[in-house]
Every structure is written in structure tokens, then in C-alpha cells.
Amino acid sequence: MRALNPILAILAILAAFATPFVVTNPYYLHLLQTIAIYAIVVLGLDIVFGYTGEVSIGHAALFGIGSYAAAVLSMHFNIGFWPALVVGPIVAAFFGAVLALPALRVTGPYLAMVTLAFGTIIQILINEMVPLTNGPLGVKFVTPAFFDWRDYSNVLPFLDMSMKRMKEIQYFIVCALALIAVIIIINRVLASRFGRAFEALRDSPIACDCMGVSVYRHKVIAFVTSAAIAGFAGVLFSYSEQYIAPNNFSFDLSVLFLLAVTMGGRKSRLGPLIGAAIIVYLPNLLADIDLFRMVAVAIAVIAVIAGVIAAVRNPENRSKVILPVALCVAFAVFAFMLQKITDYKLTVFGMMILFVVYYLPDGIVGFLKSLLPRWQKQLEAKSGGSAFVAAPQVDAGRALLDVQNVVMQFGGLKALGGVNLAVQPGTIHGLIGPNGSGKSTMMNVLTGIYTPTAGAVRFEGADIAGLKSPQIAARGVARTFQNVQLFGELTLLQNVLVGLQHTYKSSIFDVALALPRAQREEESAKARALAILDFVGLGALASEEARNLPYGKQRLLEIGRALALDPKLLLLDEPAAGLTAPDIKELIEIIRKIRDHGVTVILIEHHMDVVMSICDRITVLDFGEKIAEGKAAEVQADPRVIEAYLGGAAAPAAV
Amino acid sequence: MLNISNLVAGYGKVQVLHDISLDVPEGKLVTLIGSNGAGKTTTLRAVSGMIAPQAGSIKLDGAEIGGLPAFKITRRGLAHSPENRRVFTTLPVRDNLLLGAFPRLTGARARGDVDHDLNRMFELFPRLAERRDQLAGTLSGGEQQMLAMARALMLNPQVLLLDEPSMGLAPRLVEEVFATVARLKQAKVTMLLVEQFAAAALEVADYGYVLENGRIAVSGPAEKLRNDPSVKAAYLGASH
Numbered sequence: 001m002r003a004l005n006p007i008l009a010i011l012a013i014l015a016a017f018a019t020p021f022v023v024t025n026p027y028y029l030h031l032l033q034t035i036a037i038y039a040i041v042v043l044g045l046d047i048v049f050g051y052t053g054e055v056s057i058g059h060a061a062l063f064g065i066g067s068y069a070a071a072v073l074s075m076h077f078n079i080g081f082w083p084a085l086v087v088g089p090i091v092a093a094f095f096g097a098v099l100a101l102p103a104l105r106v107t108g109p110y111l112a113m114v115t116l117a118f119g120t121i122i123q124i125l126i127n128e129m130v131p132l133t134n135g136p137l138g139v140k141f142v143t144p145a146f147f148d149w150r151d152y153s154n155v156l157p158f159l160d161m162s163m164k165r166m167k168e169i170q171y172f173i174v175c176a177l178a179l180i181a182v183i184i185i186i187n188r189v190l191a192s193r194f195g196r197a198f199e200a201l202r203d204s205p206i207a208c209d210c211m212g213v214s215v216y217r218h219k220v221i222a223f224v225t226s227a228a229i230a231g232f233a234g235v236l237f238s239y240s241e242q243y244i245a246p247n248n249f250s251f252d253l254s255v256l257f258l259l260a261v262t263m264g265g266r267k268s269r270l271g272p273l274i275g276a277a278i279i280v281y282l283p284n285l286l287a288d289i290d291l292f293r294m295v296a297v298a299i300a301v302i303a304v305i306a307g308v309i310a311a312v313r314n315p316e317n318r319s320k321v322i323l324p325v326a327l328c329v330a331f332a333v334f335a336f337m338l339q340k341i342t343d344y345k346l347t348v349f350g351m352m353i354l355f356v357v358y359y360l361p362d363g364i365v366g367f368l369k370s371l372l373p374r375w376q377k378q379l380e381a382k383s384g385g386s387a388f389v390a391a392p393q394v395d396a397g398r399a400l401l402d403v404q405n406v407v408m409q410f411g412g413l414k415a416l417g418g419v420n421l422a423v424q425p426g427t428i429h430g431l432i433g434p435n436g437s438g439k440s441t442m443m444n445v446l447t448g449i450y451t452p453t454a455g456a457v458r459f460e461g462a463d464i465a466g467l468k469s470p471q472i473a474a475r476g477v478a479r480t481f482q483n484v485q486l487f488g489e490l491t492l493l494q495n496v497l498v499g500l501q502h503t504y505k506s507s508i509f510d511v512a513l514a515l516p517r518a519q520r521e522e523e524s525a526k527a528r529a530l531a532i533l534d535f536v537g538l539g540a541l542a543s544e545e546a547r548n549l550p551y552g553k554q555r556l557l558e559i560g561r562a563l564a565l566d567p568k569l570l571l572l573d574e575p576a577a578g579l580t581a582p583d584i585k586e587l588i589e590i591i592r593k594i595r596d597h598g599v600t601v602i603l604i605e606h607h608m609d610v611v612m613s614i615c616d617r618i619t620v621l622d623f624g625e626k627i628a629e630g631k632a633a634e635v636q637a638d639p640r641v642i643e644a645y646l647g648g649a650a651a652p653a654a655v
Numbered sequence: 656m657l658n659i660s661n662l663v664a665g666y667g668k669v670q671v672l673h674d675i676s677l678d679v680p681e682g683k684l685v686t687l688i689g690s691n692g693a694g695k696t697t698t699l700r701a702v703s704g705m706i707a708p709q710a711g712s713i714k715l716d717g718a719e720i721g722g723l724p725a726f727k728i729t730r731r732g733l734a735h736s737p738e739n740r741r742v743f744t745t746l747p748v749r750d751n752l753l754l755g756a757f758p759r760l761t762g763a764r765a766r767g768d769v770d771h772d773l774n775r776m777f778e779l780f781p782r783l784a785e786r787r788d789q790l791a792g793t794l795s796g797g798e799q800q801m802l803a804m805a806r807a808l809m810l811n812p813q814v815l816l817l818d819e820p821s822m823g824l825a826p827r828l829v830e831e832v833f834a835t836v837a838r839l840k841q842a843k844v845t846m847l848l849v850e851q852f853a854a855a856a857l858e859v860a861d862y863g864y865v866l867e868n869g870r871i872a873v874s875g876p877a878e879k880l881r882n883d884p885s886v887k888a889a890y891l892g893a894s895h
Contacts, residue, residue, distance in 0.1 A: 413793075434825045436795025482823065483739060548669055550692025577823045578738075580690050580851055580890060606825050647827030 009184060016176035020169040030240075031280065033172045036179040037236045039276035042260045043186055043269065044229030049258065050266030051190065051198040052222045058099070058115030059257045061122035062227045064249030066092045066234020068126060071139040071244060076132075081144030084235045092231020093224050100223040104216060107205065111223070119254055126246040138245030141238050143171065175236055182229060183269050185512045189225065192511040192522065193497065193504050198222050200487040200498045207485035210447055212473035212565060213501045221508065263356050265363025274364050286348060289338065296335035303328035309371065324359045386531060388563070388597045398461075400425040400600050401446070401569060406455035406465075408441050408624075415441040417624040418455065423569070428591065428601045430615035430632075434645050438624040439604045440482055443573050446602075447479050448472040459569070474502060478567035480558040482574045482604075488547035492538055492557055495546050496529040499564025503528070529564065536560040536590060552583045559590065569600045576607040588614055608646070612636060620645065656681040656845045657702070657733075657814045662711035662721075664701040670709070671697045673869045679814060680862075682843040684836070686877065688853040688890055689866030695849040696738055698866070699816045702847075703735035704728040716813055730763035734812035738819050738849075740803040744792030748783055751791050751802055752776055755809030767811060776805040779838070797828035804835065808844070815839070817848045821855075833859055853890040857881045865890065 023029050045059050066088035073079040073087060095118075103114040126133045133139070143165045166174070189195055197218040201208040205215045238244050256279045264275025285292055307325035331351075338344060360367045399422040408416040416438045423429045431439050444450045446457060448469040457465040464472050478499075487495050503525055506518035533539045536556045541549070546557060555575050562570055572591070576584050584607060591614055595601055605611050611618065612632040620628040620635055622644045628635050635641055657679040665671040671694045679685045687695050701708045704725035713721040720728050729735075734755070743751050752773055758764045777784035780801045786794060791802055800820055807815055820836070821829040829852065837859050839846065850856035857863050860877040865886055873886055880886050 432825075434795070435797040435823075435828060548666065551696075552691025574823055578691070578819060578851055580688075580853065582889065583691050606823065606829070608826055645825055645827060647825075647830050 005187070009180065012180045012183075013177065016173055016180065019176065020172055026168055029168065029172055031284065033175045033240055034237075035273075035277050035280045036175045037233050037240060038257075038260070038280055039273050040179055040182050040233035040236070041230045042257055042264070042272035042276045043182055044226040044233070045257050046261050046266060046268075046272050047186065047190070047198065047222050047229075048226045049261050050268075051195065051202065052219055053202040054104070054219065054223070055109070055112040055258070056115045056223070056226070057112055057251075057254050057258070058119040058122075059226075059230050060249045060251065060253035061115075061119040062092045062096060062230035063234045063237065063253070064122060064126065064246075065095050066231030067238045067244050067249070068133055068139075068234075069231065070141070070235040070238040071134070072132060074141060075134065075139060081235070081239055084238075085232065088235035089228040089231040092234065093228035096224045096227025096230075097220065099227075100220045104219040104223065115254075116251075119249075119251055123246055123249060123251075126249070133246075136246060138243055139238075141242045141244075143167075143242065144174075144239050171239065175240065178232070178236060182232070186229075187269065188511055188514055189508060192508075192518070193501055193525075194218070194221065194508055194511065196490065196494050196498055197501065199490055200495075203487040203489055204485040206449065206469075207481065207487070207561075208498070209469035210449075210473055210479055211499050211501065211561065212470050213498060214468075214470040217470075225508065259353065261363075263353075263360075263363055265365030265367075265369075268363075268365045271363050271365040282349065282352075286344075289340075292338075293332075293335045296332040300328045300332035306367075306371065324355070327355065388566075388599075398425075399423060399458075400460060401602075402456075402458040403442075403446075404456045404458070406442075406445060406457060407453045408438070408445055408450055409453040415624050416445070416452070419621065419624070419626050421619055421626070423600060423602060424617070425568075425600050426595065426598060427616040428595050428603055428614050430611045430618035431602055431604045431621065432606070432611055432618060432635075432645065433621035433627075437621040439621055440573060441624075442621070443479060443571050443602075443604065446472075446571060447477060473565060476566065476568035477571065478562035478565040478569070479571035480555070480562055480573055480575060482577070484551070484554045484558055486546040486549075486554055486557060486561075489545060491543050491545055492533060492549070493526065493529050493542040495557060495561050496532050496564045497525055499561040500525045500529055502565065532560045532563055533557075535563070535593075537586070552579045555579065556587070556590070559594075563594070563599075567599060569602065570594060571602045571604075573604050574606065575603070576605055576610050584610060608636075656716055657847065658712075658714040659698075659702065660712050660714075662698070662701060662713065663709045664697060664706055664711075665709065666697075666706065671869050672701065675711070675866075675869070675871055677864055677871065677874075679845055679847050681845055683861040684840045684846045684848060684859065685862045685864065686848045686850060686856040686860035687864050687866060688850060688856060689872075690890070693866040694869040695866055696818055697869075699735065699737075699818050699847070699849060702728075703733060703816060705735075729810065730758045732764060732810065732813035733816070734807035734810040734814070735816045736803045736807040736818060736820065738822065740796075740799045742791040742794070742799050742802050742806070745790060747788050747790055748794070748802060749773070749787045751806050752783075752809050755806035756811075758810060764811065769809075772809060772811065776808060779808075779835070780805050797824050797831070800824060800828075800832060801835070808839075813845060815844055815846045817846060819849055819851060821850065821852055829855075854881075857891075 019032065020029060023032060041059060041063050045056065048054050048056050069088040069091040070084035073084050099114055099118055103111045127136055145165055197208065197213050200213065201215040201218055208215050260275030260279045261272060263278055264273065265271030285295060303325045307321045310321050401421070401423040403419060403421040405418045405420060406416055407414070407418050419442065431442065433439055441450065445452050448467050448471065451466050455465065456463050459475060459477065464475065487498060504521050506515065506521055510518040530539060530542060533542050536559055538553060538557055538560065546554065549557060559572065559575065576587055579587060588610055591601060591603070603611065603615060615632055618630065618632055618635045619626060620641050627640050627644060628638045659675060659677040662672055662675040663670065675698060687698060689695055697706070700706045702713055704723055708721045711721065712719055715731055715733055718731070720731060720733070743754065756769050756772065759766050759769060777787065782798050783801055783805060786798065791799065794802060804817065804820060817836070820832045824832065833855055836848065840859065848856055848860060857877045857880055862875065863877045863880040864874040865872045865880065873880065873883060
């Protein structure tokens with residue numbers, strides 16, 4: 001992949017320069033230019049929509065803000081294209097941040113609602129703020145110059161020749177190069193820790209926070225980046241159209257952008273390009289009946305071929321394939337029956353959308369990918385370094401974790417009623433008790449998912465009660481989850497890399513520019529991640545998607561991901577649940593080794609063989625109260641524990 | 656009652672089950688054991704239509720059900736109590752149970768006396784009776800497991816699939832779950848049980864099948880498997 005990318009980039013640049021010589025008709029060249037500009041917006045929208053899974057219905061407004069930033073600069077300050085190309089994204093990013101900061105605090109459909117309102121307001125504001133924006137009359141632009149900070153010609157007269165206005169062909173090349181640059185930057189950002197965080201927070205926000213990767217922060221980063229890209233495209237659009245008006249940036253356009261992402265295919269670079277081409281080209285296509293017929297026939301032919309391939313590969317699919325293929329053929333016939341197309345424009349458009357939603361839920365690119373054989377990515381990194389950094393200092397005598405009188409109340413329900421818990425460094429501390437006794441609540445209090453109603457939680461002497469999950473994770477408390485919380489669509493390696501996020505220092509700009517510092521960081525993190533995977537015995541599966549792992553291995557991966565945090569304290573919530581006897585033996589070995597590396601472990605578990613054989617000390621909870629504490633043998637013999645938890649002599653677990 | 660022959664299934668392009676054949680006779684309890692990732696849960700999911708089998712046949716009471724959508728299979732009388740319970744957390748216990756009887760209320764299955772069966776469930780699981788108006792999400796793990804089993808039984812199923820009913824439960828509750836399974840067996844409910852506690856499962860079952868990497872490695876009367884040295888070594892383990 002990596003070796004292929006520079007070649008692709010060079011080919012794309014050559015294509016950008018060659019296109020004006022192939023497409024000599026200025027109308028079509030302008031159409032391509034518009035596609036390139038829209039594609040930039042759609043690519044940016046894909047970061048938010050495809051990767052983080054949030055919906056924005058306000059991208060047309062952000063796009064418009066970029067355009068009007070260029071307009072204001074040109075009208076009021078006589079500042080031209082090149083500076084605007086820098087200012088536009090900054091202004092759009094600012095508005096993006098204003099939107100995202102409050103809206104993304106809560107999960108749910110809020111961003112969609114806020115952006116919807118935002119889009120409407122911006123359009124009205126542009127209309128009304130006549131002194132600034134010239135209102136409904138719109139703004140005219142002159143073609144940009146090669147270099148046009150106009151006053152510079154006085155200071156630096158030799159630059160005078162560069163004052164020449166660009167020709168259409170040259171501006172097309174500028175737009176095409178801008179598109180290529182945006183694709184490269186987005187590729188880099190998405191392949192970096194930021195892209196991983198975007199996907200991880202969609203798959204499991206709670207685990208993401210507990211890995212020290214703030215969900216909120218990364219959602220905001222994604223949205224602001226996307227807004228900046230939309231603003232950038234907006235500036236290009238102003239100078240491309242040379243006239244903009246408020247109705248260029250209507251609600252419809254926001255919907256078209258979303259449609260382009262969905263139709264083209266989310267989470268790809270090619271998808272937004274195809275999607276942008278469709279939304280720009282379709283209105284034109286539907287104006288010319290001969291062209292429309294040609295395309296309808298082409299679609300029918302492709303559908304028949306794809307249908308035959310699918311049917312041959314998997315005969316059971318035959319019945320499912322017939323309908324969409326028949327629809328495509330019927331569409332072609334329909335195209336020839338139509339005399340005047342303009343009347344049917346909206347109908348045809350609507351039908352195409354329905355078709356895509358029904359039969360291509362992963363978009364055109366997703367569909368094409370499913371036809372191709374699966375392509376196993378080769379791992380580039382080599383395992384290196386140790387799974388553990390230097391063993392944390394063990395300061396015997398003082399408790400690493402000291403929980404004092406913690407109360408956790410949900411409405412009238414008291415899940416924890418004043419529990420004390422002291423965990424000595426370098427030990428494995430068991431936490432057992434009946435279902436519903438408050439063990440998992442305790443875990444959630446310790447990791448900041450809940451803020452305790454009362455009491456103190458001291459970790460290394462500092463009170464951490466009330467801190468947010470990412471902050472507690474940053475102090476060295478890692479955890480696994482009772483119901484496994486992996487980032488399913490990420491590979492095993494990427495899952496561990498999310499845990500290693502804290503080892504990165506480079507910013508999103510370093511990543512976009514591919515500075516050597518950022519690349520070195522990534523390489524060393526990958527080596528470390530592989531070492532961790534080897535430690536939990538999953539090294540061979542590093543490039544597999546986590547959701548394809550069987551349950552038992554998922555639990556091991558969770559432990560590995562938690563270890564990536566370099567924790568001082570590791571909380572394991574029922575790691576043996578759903579494991580069979582041989583797997584449990586392996587698990588016990590791993591937990592022991594973790595302890596031997598100086599990591600303190602709190603273990604919640606119902607498998608008594610695990611708890612009794614490895615725990616240095618055990619605390620028993622029942623109904624949110626501590627009913628016993630001590631060494632394994634003491635607890636096992638305690639009549640209250642037998643009564644509340646262990647039950648009659650021979651539990652089936654012991655068979 | 657349930658006959659699986661030459662079943663092949665998996666997820667996407669990953670094939671998990673290769674050629675599984677298995678029979679669950681009427682009124683018997685059959686258990687499926689094996690290590691993690693062997694394909695136990697996948698087998699149950701293929702049988703109940705959660706995933707479509709890629710090849711092979713699945714017959715319920717003589718009629719082919721392979722490839723049918725899950726809700727149609729349920730209507731024919733196959734109930735699935737899934738891994739991790741999956742109760743409807745925002746509905747009260749009673750509504751959870753009534754939803755289990757949904758195909759009976761809509762006429763897809765013999766209606767019978769739903770209210771009577773509801774009361775029978777409350778007798779069988781007294782904890783649920785105490786909490787009949789409580790939201791299922793507020794139940795403890797053990798109670799949720801009871802609810803998941805009771806909900807499946809509300810179908811009056813011809814076959815009941817139980818996936819890891821003891822997972823994540825305190826030792827005392829694990830005992831209770833196995834006691835319940837034994838009671839259901841006495842009541843002649845036909846069951847296919849997937850369990851991590853292989854030894855306990857073989858104790859209560861009539862027949863056992865051992866899955867290894869998506870294939871049946873050993874099968875036979877539970878009694879025989881319990882004493883099979885290779886099964887003992889690999890699955891019954893030295894856990895205690």
C-alpha cells in the first residue's frame with residue numbers, strides 16, 4: 001500500500017495536467033472543476049459521517065462560510081485568492097468549533113439537529129447582513145491571479161509579471177491539485193492515531209474513554225477538520241463560479257453532500273469522488289435525453305454482468321439478484337420510452353436514491369469491493385521492544401488504591417453503601433460477590449464512568465473521585481469490560497494502538513505534513529503493539545478484524561489493549577466468563593505474568609478456581625456492602641460468604 | 656425433533672462451521688461443548704436463523720427450516736435463549752415474557768393458555784414473580800438469565816436452544832441454572848445446550864457432541880463422553 005501511494009499521487013497529478021488537453025470543451029472542464037470542489041467537501045464530510053458516525057446537515061453552510069470569507073476579503077479588503085485560501089478554512093473551522101463544542105458533549109442526534117438549524121440561520125444571515133455580504137444580490141469575483149497580494153507589485157516590482165490573471169485551464173489545474181492535496185492529507189490523518197480514534201469512538205465510546213482517548217475531544221477534532229476542509233472548498237468555489245449568492249448554499253446542498261457520501265461509499269477516498277460526480281453531473285445528465293439513454297443502458301449492462309457474476313459465484317443468491325438487475329434493465333427501457341425528460345427529472349432522481357438505499361447500502365465503492373476477492377493487508381511493522389515498560393515503582397506499605405466509604409446511589413437504589421477497599425501495590429486483589437452486589441459499579445466508580453455520591457477514591461495518594469475516564473486512564477488505571485468492548489472494525493493491532501495513544505506527541509498538523517517525527521512515533525508504537533499482542537498470544541492474528549475473533553480471544557485482546565496504557569493498576573472484569581477450562585489455564589498464566597511485571601491487578605471473577613488460585617487478597621461484596629475480606633482460604637471458609645455467594649458444597653463449577 | 660445435517664455456516668467470508676451433523680431427539684437434552692471459537696454459538700445462530708447457513712440442512716420436526724428468516728423459524732416452534740441474555744432492558748419483566756409468547760398471540764402458533772403459562776413461569780422462577788413489574792434492565796445478571804430462559808419457554812417451543820446460560824453468574828446461581836435445566840428436562844422439554852462448564856453440562860445431558868474447529872470431533876451418550884479420556888483431558892480439565 002505504502003509503496004503504491006506516491007505512484008498513485010504522481011499519476012493523479014499528471015492526470016490533472018493532462019485533463020484540459022483531453023477535455024477541450026470549456027463547459028465540461030468547468031463541470032469537472034465543480035466535481036473536484038464538491039468532492040473536497042464530501043471527502044471532509046466523510047470524516048464526520050463515515051468515520052465518527054455523526055451526521056452533519058450543515059456542511060453547505062460551512063462551505064458557504066468559506067465562500068463568503070473569500071467574498072468579504074475581496075470586497076472589503078481587496079485581498080484575493082491565495083490569502084483567502086488560508087483564511088477561508090480558518091473561519092469555517094472557527095464556526096465548526098462553535099457548533100461542535102456544545103453539540104458533541106452529548107451523544108445522539110444533537111449534532112444533526114444543531115447543524116440543521118445552523119444551516120438555515122447562516123443562509124438567512126448571509127441574506128440579511130447586506131453591508132458585509134451584499135445580501136441577495138450576491139458577490140462577483142474576478143479570476144485569481146497567479147500571485148495577487150496586489151500591493152506587492154509596488155514593493156516587489158519584479159513580481160509584476162505574476163499579476164497575470166489565470167486562464168480557465170490554469171484554474172482547473174489549481175482545483176485538481178487542491179483535490180489531490182486534500183486526499184493525501186485526509187489519507188494521512190485517517191491512517192494516523194486520529195483516524196483510529198475516530199473509528200474506535202464509534203465502535204465503543206466507553207472503551208475509548210477508558211483508554212485515555214477522549215471521545216468528546218476527538219469528535220470535535222473530526223468535525224473542525226471537516227469544517228476547515230469545507231471552508232477550503234468554499235473559497236475554490238467562489239473563484240470557480242466567479243459569482244456567489246446565498247441560495248448557492250441551501251439546505252438541499254447539505255442533503256446532496258450526505259447523499260454523495262452514501263451513494264459513493266463511506267470510509268473510502270474513491271466513494272466521495274464518485275458521489276460528487278453523481279450529484280454534480282446528474283442534473284446535467286437529466287437535461288439531455290440521448291446522454292441519459294446511453295447512461296441508462298450502461299448501468300443496465302453493468303448490472304447484468306455483476307448479477308451474472310454474483311449468481312455464478314453463489315447459486316443461492318440467484319433469486320436475490322434477479323430483482324435489482326431487472327430494475328436496471330427496466331430503467332433502460334424506460335429511458336427509451338421517455339420523450340421529454342425534464343418533466344421526470346425529480347422522479348428519476350428519487351428512484352435512483354431509493355435504488356441505492358435498497359441495494360447498495362455500502363455505496364457504489366462498497367458494492368465493488370464486495371465483488372473483489374478479499375485483500376489481506378500485509379503487516380509492515382515488526383515486533384520490537386517489550387510489552388511492558390520499566391516495572392512501576394512498588395512502594396510497599398502504602399496502598400496503591402485506597403477507597404474510603406464510597407457510596408454510589410442511583411435514585412433510590414444504593415448500589416454501594418460505604419465500601420472501603422485498600423489494594424496493596426504488586427498484588428492481585430480479588431473482588432467477588434453475587435450478581436448485583438456492586439462489583440461492576442465499583443469498577444465504574446474507579447474508572448470515572450460514575451462519580452460516587454460520597455466518599456473518596458485515592459490513587460497513589462491523590463483523590464480521583466469525580467475525574468473523567470480519560471483523566472483517570474492517563475494516571476495509569478486501565479480496565480477490561482464484563483461485556484467485551486472492543487473496537488470491532490479495527491484490526492487487533494489497531495485496537496492495541498488505540499491503547500498506546502498516550503505515547504504519541506505529534507499534532508494533527510505533523511500528521512498531515514507527514515513529518516519524520518510523526519512517522520517514527522507510529523513505527524515504534526506499532527512495534528510495541530505487536531510485542532503486546534505476542535504477550536497475550538495473539539501476535540499471529542494482528543491484521544485480523546477484532547470482531548472476527550472468537551469470544552475467548554476477544555477477552556485476551558482486551559487485556560492486551562489495557563496493557564498498552566502502561567497501567568499501574570489493571571482492573572479485570574470477569575476475564576474468564578465464557579472461557580473453557582484450557583483457556584482459563586492460559587488466562588491464569590497471563591494474569592500472573594502481568595503481576596510479576598509489577599502491575600497491580602483487581603480481579604472480578606465468578607470462576608472460583610481462578611480467584612482462589614491467584615488472588616493475594618479477596619474482598620467479598622453483597623448488596624453494596626463489604627461482608628468479608630482476607631486471604632483465599634479465610635474467605636472460602638467464611639460462613640457469610642458461603643451463604644451469600646458460594647452456595648452448597650459442590651457448585652457445578654467445581655465438577 | 657431437530658436434525659442438522661452437513662451444516663456449513665460462517666460470517667461473511669469467514670467459514671466457521673464445516674459439515675456439522677447433529678440430532679436432538681424429542682424430549683432429550685443434548686449438549687454441545689468445545690473450546691472457544693469452536694463454533695458452538697455459531698451453530699445455534701445458524702439453527703435459529705440469526706445467520707443463514709451456507710450449505711446443509713436443518714430440519715425441525717421433519718420440515719426444513721434452513722435459510723428461513725429467524726422470525727419464521729420461531730413461529731414454527733424453535734426458541735433461542737441467546738448468549739449474554741439479551742433481555743428487553745427497558746420493558747418490565749412481564750412484558751418481556753409476553754413478547755416471548757408473541758407468535759402465539761398473533762396466531763402463528765397455537766395460542767393455548769398464555770396466562771396460565773405466564774403463571775407457570777412465575778412458579779418456575781419465583782424471583783421473576785417478585786419482580787414482574789420491574790424493568791428488565793434493573794435485574795441482576797442471574798435474574799436476567801432466568802428471564803431469558805423463561806421468555807424462550809413462553810413460546811411453548813418444540814425445541815429450546817440455550818446458549819451459555821451460566822455465563823457471568825455467581826457460583827450459587829450457576830447451581831440454580833443447572834437445577835432449572837434439570838427440571839426442564841424432567842418436564843420433557845427438548846433442549847440443545849451450549850455450555851462452558853462442560854463437566855456440569857455432560858452431567859445433566861442425555862447426549863453430547865464435542866466441537867473442534869467447526870467439526871464434530873466426538874459424540875455419543877453423555878455418560879460415555881464423561882468417561883472418555885481424551886474428552887476429559889481436553890474439556891473437563893483439571894478445573895478443581
